Amino acid sequence: MNGKRLDRVSTGIKKIDEILEGGYPAGRSVLISGSAGTGKTIMGMHFANASVKQGIKTVYITTEEKPSDIVIQASLIGIELQKYIDNEMLQVLTIKELIDTSPQFFMDPHATPSTRLTLRDIPEIIPENYMNVVIDNIGIMTLDMELKKLRIQIDYLVEKLHDMNKTSVIICDDIANDITKKVASYSVYGGMQLVRKINPYSGLMERYLDIYKMRGTGVPEGPYKYIITGNGIQLLEGR
Numbered sequence: 375m376n377g378k379r380l381d382r383v384s385t386g387i388k389k390i391d392e393i394l395e396g397g398y399p400a401g402r403s404v405l406i407s408g409s410a411g412t413g414k415t416i417m418g419m420h421f422a423n424a425s426v427k428q429g430i431k432t433v434y435i436t437t438e439e440k441p442s443d444i445v446i447q448a449s450l451i452g453i454e455l456q457k458y459i460d461n462e463m464l465q466v467l468t469i470k471e472l473i474d475t476s477p478q479f480f481m482d483p484h485a486t487p488s489t490r491l492t493l494r495d496i497p498e499i500i501p502e503n504y505m506n507v508v509i510d511n512i513g514i515m516t517l518d519m520e521l522k523k524l525r526i527q528i529d530y531l532v533e534k535l536h537d538m539n540k541t542s543v544i545i546c547d548d549i550a551n552d553i554t555k556k557v558a559s560y561s562v563y564g565g566m567q568l569v570r571k572i573n574p575y576s577g578l579m580e581r582y583l584d585i586y587k588m589r590g591t592g593v594p595e596g597p598y599k600y601i602i603t604g605n606g607i608q609l610l611e612g613r
């Protein structure tokens with residue numbers, strides 16, 4: 375035998391599980407980036423859904439939406455999360471309100487917030503026994519930060535999540551990821567980019583998944599074409 379295989383956790387999308395030798399590497403962090411509307415949140419929902427269905431308690435931390443909106447959006451792609459919230463398999467936490475709380479911050483766009491949640495604080499809010507984690511999205515917490523400090527914070531977050539043995543999907547929007555020179559991608563165990571672009575031959579908009587990094591995994595070179603339907607993200611045959 376040539377070494378051990380990593381344990382895997384389903385991504386919730388069958389074809390991506392096949393490509394990733396079973397799913398996301400257990401106990402590690404994977405970064406999902408992409409511009410608005412590429413399906414980052416949907417990827418997070420698929421993962422959360424697959425996790426709770428397997429009996430793994432999961433926490434979905436959102437910086438953008440209300441928990442009720444996450445539940446409604448998930449139901450529109452055939453993912454029913456409410457019953458898992460009810461039986462405490464799933465917690466959906468909104469940290470929007472906690473990111474900037476000082477009144478001065480709202481009055482003065484240049485003010486530095488006095489009380490604010492940073493990336494370093496995220497591990498603290500993950501309830502014990504909740505082993506799978508979605509953080510959607512870290513962008514707002516990275517935007518105004520000096521690059522070196524940001525790198526240190528992301529390293530800390532990723533290391534801490536690993537120490538806690540959490541399998542984590544960390545989502546970052548492209549604006550923040552580009553402004554921060556994609557610094558987060560260096561800290562994480564794996565990275566996937568969702569892309570929407572026009573096919574120059576057909577003139578049609580197409581979606582692609584690029585798995586640019588996945589340690590310990592022999593990923594066949596993509597990109598992989600996908601569509602979003604009433605059943606969520608679906609990878610198409612071929613590349």
Ligand SMILES: Nc1ncnc2c1ncn2[C@@H]1O[C@H](COP(=O)(O)OP(=O)(O)O)[C@@H](O)[C@H]1O
Pocket residue numbers: 408409410411412413414415416417450451602603604605
């Ligand atoms: N039922 C559906 N049928 C087709 N496309 C859908 C459906 N639900 C959502 N989408 C697509 O998914 C996009 C939103 O995905 P989302 O994961 O919220 O994006 P983001 O990357 O911004 O988090 C929508 O803009 C739409 O294109």
Ligand SMILES: [Mg+2]
Pocket residue numbers: 414415416510
């Ligand atoms: Mg989103």
